[in-house]
Amino acid sequence: MTASIARPMVAFEGVTKHFGEGETAFTALDGVDMAVGRGAITGIIGRSGAGKSTLIRLVNGLEKASSGRVTVDGTEVGGLSDTGLRGLRREVGMIFQHFNLLSSRTAFDNIALPLEIAGLDRAAIAAKVGPLLDLVGLGDKAERYPSELSGGQKQRVGIARALATSPKLLLSDEATSALDPETTQSILALLKRINAELGLTVLLITHEMEVVKTIATDVAVIDRGRIVEQGRTFDIFTAPKHETTRSLLASTLGTSLPEWLRGGLKAEAAAGDRILVRLTFFGATAFQPLTARLVAEIGTDVNILAGAIEEIAGEPFGTLVVAYPAAPEVLARADRFYAETGLATEVLGYVA
Amino acid sequence: MSPEMLFNLLWTSLLQTLHMVAVSGLVGSLIGLPIGVFLATSARGELFPAPKLNQATGLVVNAARSTPFIILVVAIIPFTRLLAGTSIGTTAAIVPLTIATIPFFARLVEAAVRDVDKGLIEAARAMGATPMQIVFKVLLAEARPAILLAFTMTLVSLIGYSAMVGAVGGGGLGDLGIRYGYQRFMPDVMLAVVVVLIVLVQLVQSAGDALARRFDKRNRKS
Numbered sequence: 324m325t326a327s328i329a330r331p332m333v334a335f336e337g338v339t340k341h342f343g344e345g346e347t348a349f350t351a352l353d354g355v356d357m358a359v360g361r362g363a364i365t366g367i368i369g370r371s372g373a374g375k376s377t378l379i380r381l382v383n384g385l386e387k388a389s390s391g392r393v394t395v396d397g398t399e400v401g402g403l404s405d406t407g408l409r410g411l412r413r414e415v416g417m418i419f420q421h422f423n424l425l426s427s428r429t430a431f432d433n434i435a436l437p438l439e440i441a442g443l444d445r446a447a448i449a450a451k452v453g454p455l456l457d458l459v460g461l462g463d464k465a466e467r468y469p470s471e472l473s474g475g476q477k478q479r480v481g482i483a484r485a486l487a488t489s490p491k492l493l494l495s496d497e498a499t500s501a502l503d504p505e506t507t508q509s510i511l512a513l514l515k516r517i518n519a520e521l522g523l524t525v526l527l528i529t530h531e532m533e534v535v536k537t538i539a540t541d542v543a544v545i546d547r548g549r550i551v552e553q554g555r556t557f558d559i560f561t562a563p564k565h566e567t568t569r570s571l572l573a574s575t576l577g578t579s580l581p582e583w584l585r586g587g588l589k590a591e592a593a594a595g596d597r598i599l600v601r602l603t604f605f606g607a608t609a610f611q612p613l614t615a616r617l618v619a620e621i622g623t624d625v626n627i628l629a630g631a632i633e634e635i636a637g638e639p640f641g642t643l644v645v646a647y648p649a650a651p652e653v654l655a656r657a658d659r660f661y662a663e664t665g666l667a668t669e670v671l672g673y674v675a
Numbered sequence: 676m677s678p679e680m681l682f683n684l685l686w687t688s689l690l691q692t693l694h695m696v697a698v699s700g701l702v703g704s705l706i707g708l709p710i711g712v713f714l715a716t717s718a719r720g721e722l723f724p725a726p727k728l729n730q731a732t733g734l735v736v737n738a739a740r741s742t743p744f745i746i747l748v749v750a751i752i753p754f755t756r757l758l759a760g761t762s763i764g765t766t767a768a769i770v771p772l773t774i775a776t777i778p779f780f781a782r783l784v785e786a787a788v789r790d791v792d793k794g795l796i797e798a799a800r801a802m803g804a805t806p807m808q809i810v811f812k813v814l815l816a817e818a819r820p821a822i823l824l825a826f827t828m829t830l831v832s833l834i835g836y837s838a839m840v841g842a843v844g845g846g847g848l849g850d851l852g853i854r855y856g857y858q859r860f861m862p863d864v865m866l867a868v869v870v871v872l873i874v875l876v877q878l879v880q881s882a883g884d885a886l887a888r889r890f891d892k893r894n895r896k897s
Contacts, residue, residue: 412802413803415801419798425813425816427816440802440803440804469892
């Protein structure tokens with residue numbers, strides 16, 4: 324990914340970050356190389372403590388890298404003076420998990436804050452804030468205080484505030500983690516719309532695969548301070564290589580086996596055992612009526628144990644866990660069929 | 676003592692108390708406010724990192740706060756004379772009252788400012804705010820209800836402190852109570868003084884609470 328992006332919006336090169344000294348020293352980031360494409364929605368996913376919060380804070384200089392380079396639109400963040408950093412921050416919006424709205428200001432005045440900070444006069448501020456309130460669907464809530472708004476509405480104010488200075492990059496720090504699933508979807512839809520309509524680059528961190536799956540075109544998986552896998556979301560989700568990615572994915576994609584099956588799973592086949600195979604449908608195979616053909620080719624003794632059909636970054640993706648007799652002639656027929664159709668398969672094990 | 680005399684005594688003393696409390700409360704708080712903000716923002720890694728000065732300021736504030744007020748009044752007489760031209764009377768009493776207010780209010784302001792959600796400071800930094808803009812647009816704005824309550828508490832404490840400045844001829848309600856109620860054994864004067872003080876404290880507290888509530892938008896019902 325790093326090599327394939329010319330003129331990235333954000334680039335990390337050999338970035339490390341240590342906290343503390345001596346005995347209590349802690350390495351939050353350990354040699355991160357990553358690039359964020361212009362106009363893309365890029366997700367960084369990892370468990371809590373993996374280093375993603377630190378990583379996103381390096382972009383607008385809220386944290387400073389211990390070594391390595393972080394560049395935003397070609398400017399090295401670490402080399403900026405305080406004034407330069409404040410200038411950069413006006414071009415980079417940020418939204419937060421807990422919204423971070425001022426309780427003493429109305430929705431309108433919260434959105435106006437970055438503009439006041441930038442030194443705009445009242446008329447210019449009013450001309451910007453009104454359309455932003457409409458953009459996020461809060462045209463009628465201008466005079467409401469945060470305590471009078473729901474979580475989703477607060478995040479909409481947060482988004483409008485982040486957009487006030489017309490940034491070229493939006494950083495999202497677990498923006499939906501404090502919201503219920505339905506509100507999460509509406510906020511993600513808003514971010515997607517803003518990305519499309521304003522051509523704004525979005526870099527988001529999350530621990531929820533669902534978020535990445537819904538809106539991120541690109542994804543990087545972070546684990547213990549290292550990027551362990553990165554690429555197009557669809558590619559990473561359909562063919563995860565790293566163990567962390569797999570375990571993060573298992574819960575989202577319906578690809579984990581039911582408990583009762585996992586218990587009896589064996590690595591070697593004994594006579595009369597059945598083989599468990601995971602079939603993955605995507606790209607061309609997602610649109611073909613393969614299940615009926617599978618039964619016709621292998622025989623009627625096929626049963627379906629688990630499965631799901633998903634949409635990843637706008638593309639269909641399905642998985643099916645099937646079992647059939649592990650007899651040599653059946654296996655041969657099945658392999659012929661997989662080779663012919665191009666189905667991706669994975670043998671999970673054998674059950675009696 | 677005739678009721679008319681009692682009333683006149685009470686009235687004069689009330690005005691003296693109000694004069695002392697108002698002036699020392701306002702001046703002391705105006706000086707204490709920036710000191711409180713400094714205490715809350717100057718530790719290591721904060722907005723205006725100056726850990727040494729922060730510790731030194733904290734030390735001075737603690738020293739001033741641990742000095743019993745009546746001792747402070749006597750101890751700073753030369754300073755009072757320098758500032759007020761005299762060391763006795765109501766105007767002179769304002770000097771020690773002000774000195775006592777500064778550290779008291781500063782500590783309360785420090786607590787109020789520290790109570791502001793750190794996430795708001797981070798959000799303001801992410802917007803490109805200068806440390807000064809963060810103080811004025813975020814910290815003081817968000818801490819305003821708590822600072823108003825701190826000011827109210829300061830005024831109430833000052834009403835109590837002002838009873839002690841009779842020692843330097845400061846006058847006021849407390850002094851009236853001591854000289855007439857206690858030393859001349861006139862319980863009716865003492866009772867009247869206490870009633871007026873209770874009403875005064877009650878009024879100040881209610882006004883402060885109402886004002887703080889007006890600016891507190893955290894728990895509004897839609």
